[in-house]
Amino acid sequence: MNSLCVFCGSSIGISQAYANAASELASLLVARGIQVVYGGGRTGIMGVVAEKVIRGGGRVVGVMPRRLVEREIAHEGLTELYITESMQERKAKMSELSDGFLCLPGGFGTLEEVTEVLSWAQIGLHAKPCCFLNTDHYFDSLLSFFDEMVDAGFLAPQSRRLALTATEPAELLDLVAKANPTHVDRWSDS
Numbered sequence: 001m002n003s004l005c006v007f008c009g010s011s012i013g014i015s016q017a018y019a020n021a022a023s024e025l026a027s028l029l030v031a032r033g034i035q036v037v038y039g040g041g042r043t044g045i046m047g048v049v050a051e052k053v054i055r056g057g058g059r060v061v062g063v064m065p066r067r068l069v070e071r072e073i074a075h076e077g078l079t080e081l082y083i084t085e086s087m088q089e090r091k092a093k094m095s096e097l098s099d100g101f102l103c104l105p106g107g108f109g110t111l112e113e114v115t116e117v118l119s120w121a122q123i124g125l126h127a128k129p130c131c132f133l134n135t136d137h138y139f140d141s142l143l144s145f146f147d148e149m150v151d152a153g154f155l156a157p158q159s160r161r162l163a164l165t166a167t168e169p170a171e172l173l174d175l176v177a178k179a180n181p182t183h184v185d186r187w188s189d190s
Contacts, residue, residue: 001100001177004036004037006103008044009106011043017136018045018104021133022049022052026050029058030053031056036058038063039094041075050077060075061080063082064082098128101114105135122162129164131163134166147160164179
């Protein structure tokens with residue numbers, strides 16, 4: 001893994017544990033020489049990750065729609081900033097630049113981004129690992145809902161296995177490094 005996309009919140013969250021885990025993850029990414037691709041923001045968990053990687057001498061690539069850049073939301077110290085015309089272009093560019101996806105706590109935007117790359121993996125548009133950093137059990141309800149989707153017959157078990165999970169940053173990066181995702185035939189019974 002040379003480049004990982006990090007989906008995370010533009011807010012910091014209530015618990016300091018979220019920022020602490022993001023900071024620890026950023027330090028590990030720098031230590032392992034892994035480039036960060038992310039939404040390009042300067043606030044929240046996004047800002048924590050970007051700042052820590054930049055200060056550690058790592059590469060940080062932001063991808064942001066022009067509309068948000070014009071609102072002065074973009075981080076100014078990035079290695080590179082790609083400006084897109086739409087959110088759809090943004091996500092496609094982030095995927096193109098990344099060898100895998102990490103999801104940290106965030107809101108609707110984070111959820112939308114990670115579920116889109118999971119659905120892309122499910123239909124074979126990529127074979128890159130998609131991993132959740134479940135800090136302080138943040139994603140427990142979502143992961144449980146994924147299991148309910150399987151139980152209700154709306155998600156195949158092999159598709160559910162695309163959503164990898166770890167509770168600690170080092171465990172997350174080890175999981176990504178060992179992951180060997182393959183194309184999932186979402187219409188099969190296995």
